[in-house]
Amino acid sequence: MTPDDQDLVRxxxxxxxxxLALLLAAFVVLMFAITIAKIKAGFG
Numbered sequence: 262m263t264p265d266d267q268d269l270v271r272x273x274x275x276x277x278x279x280x281l282a283l284l285l286a287a288f289v290v291l292m293f294a295i296t297i298a299k300i301k302a303g304f305g
Contacts, residue, residue: 262270
């Protein structure tokens with residue numbers, strides 16, 4: 262692999278990791294909101 266190829270791979274990995282981090286954060290927020298809604302509704 263040339264240095265240019267390595268830079269391209271690193272950029273793709275960085276981009277992919279950012280997307281996965283955002284998806285994980287969205288999932289955590291969703292679970293938190295569902296939990297709060299259940300507690301307020303009296304099902305918890």
